[in-house]
Amino acid sequence: MNINDNEQIVNLLLILIGLPACGKTTFSKTLIEYLYSNKINLIDNNNLTSNIDQQINIYHLEYDEIFKLICKKIDNNNSLENWKPTRLEVYSQILNIINNKNNKLILLNQILPIKSYKLSNNIDNNNNNSIDNINKSKTIINLIILDDNMYYKSMRYKYYQLSNSFQNVKYCQIYFKKDIYKSIENNNNRTINNQNHNNFKNINYHSDQDEMVFLLSKEKERNITKNNIIHQFDLQCRKIISDIMKSKTKSSGCNSSVNTPYSNVSKVLSQYKQTFLKTTLTGFIQDNHDYIQEYSDIIPPPHIKIAF
Known part of the structure; x- marks a missing residue:
């Protein structure tokens, strides 16, 4: 997506797949801190030429946190009713990030990057009128981490389709394989507010009874x-x-x-x-x-x- 002649946006969509308490959120936070602390270049180093600067924006969309905000927003704590609007909210938020516009209707405020940093070639930064600075291109890289269980292929497919619909979207998924009993143990070690009671009875973390029936019937x-x-x-x-x-x-x-x-x-x-x-x-x-x-x-x- 070209915002102007000298600006380009690249979206990197990272989907995390796994049971609850298998380490997805811990991985996300560790990855974000590592990228930010080391100012990691997220695209080929060859692309960072003398006339290109980069701005990296890191978004962390954590389903559990967005779910809580949705429940608070609509004043209804019944998960049987709120999982659908939450999933729609997550998808709409991502579309708005990709399009760099608030085209999709959302219930919450547009999610902002949790971290941002810049990579510059540092060529004559004091000479703002130089030809190099005037003609310098800027690449905005949005790393969008979707922290959800994403167990069913059908749940991930619409995000995969984004890479086909938008030329500036790159798709990647990471599967967290962990023994279910270890996940239950990790869940029990969480604070009371962050525990996911009874969700391990279903293979899909966010599929409570209503969602599970819907997916099975589908x-x-x-x-x-x-x-x-x-x-x-x-x-x-x-x-x-x-x-x-x-x-x-x-x-x-x-x-x-x-x-x-x-x-x-x-x-x-x-x-x-x-x-x-x-x-x-x-x-x-x-x-x-x-x-x-x-x-x-x-x-x-x-x-x-x-x-x-």
Whole structure:
């Protein structure tokens, strides 16, 4: 995103994945302090040329803290109702950071960087009128750390899509693998206000009963739609093969009831069909499950005759 001719914005989106109390927030704070204390350059050092300055802004979006603010904002401490607006708030906040505008409606104030620092080439800083300073470019780098459990792929996918929708967004995710019993132990060692009671009963940290039911029902719908799509494609493929074989046997004058050279063709086509349904189509649906419902629209209705 170019703010002006001499300014560019790069957004680095870092997604943290893991159970509660597995160390995501501790990692975030340690990383932020390390980057800030050492003034780390977040992009290729080759990009820091004599005519480019950098400003690094570090954002830490911690779901638990935003959830508390949302509950306070709407005067309702019922997590069964507030997890949805909290997730929407987090996503909208990130979009506003990426766009450098407050385009998305948010409940809270726009989140500000928790740390910021600059990297400069320090060329003749006292000569503000020099040609080098006038033509100097500036790169703004936003490191956005999303500190949430992000257990389901569907929860992360919309953030991954941002890297496809915006050329200035780079996506990265880190998975924190930790024994659940160790996570429970860490949770018990927290102060009372920061403990997450009963959340370990569900594999998704922020999925309380209401959210878990929603996600499970969504997953069930996906499986039903997936099976229906495969079934519909199977019927269409069978019909296509049948039409091809009828056309071939009719044109050759062969009796379809006896063994002919076209029998082998039928077997080969059937094998291709099985391979397509079991691997290609299934894999395609699995990789694009967020749009799976839309795929049903590309299946021709049974009454439409397909020409070859």
